Amino acid sequence: DADVTQTPRNRITKTGKRIMLECSQTKGHDRMYWYRQDPGLGLRLIYYSFDVKDINKGEISDGYSVSRQAQAKFSLSLESAIPNQTALYFCATRGTSTTEAFFGQGTRLTVV
């Protein structure tokens, strides 16, 4: 099983719909991150969390919200999806004393 699991892997949704992307990890890491990846723009940080009670906005948090349900689970929500939120979304984890970040396989989201 993958260390960082994202569900769903692919999703097509309509403008205005609420959608939740889920991430779970078995690394035991406290730090979890949500990124979006767009062609030509690279990976941009949406939200990050250092523990269940600590949630922080990244550089592009508008239109998104997150929930850290447990150390191992970190969900990203789009309350009212819009077409320019069409992108590849990645969840990542990182240990407190480690350099490496571990990424999930990604969720390809299309908003029509």
Added chain:
Amino acid sequence: QKEVEQDPGPLSVPEGAIVSLNCTYSNSAFQYFMWYRQYSRKGPELLMYTYSSGNKEDGRFTAQVDKSSKYISLFIRDSQPSDSATYLCAMSVGPLLVFGKGTKLTVNP
């Protein structure tokens, strides 16, 4: 100006070529310098990281950091078709990672 600049390419080379990938940065507080490799339809995976200025070698890959010039490089010797992927530089300051845009590399047989 973005903190980390990376030429997005794309870059296409013949098998066996030496590949040079580069990033520049503006934040002197960056502590670790990393290269991630991302295959199509996959998440990024750490390839190499280094802390100090100088070179670090791992097989066919060499990571180079020049803190005085705020410049990092990844060299791939004897490139193989299996090296075809997007390469992202990344730099850390505390708990946060800042990524370059990624360079798409294709190695042709």
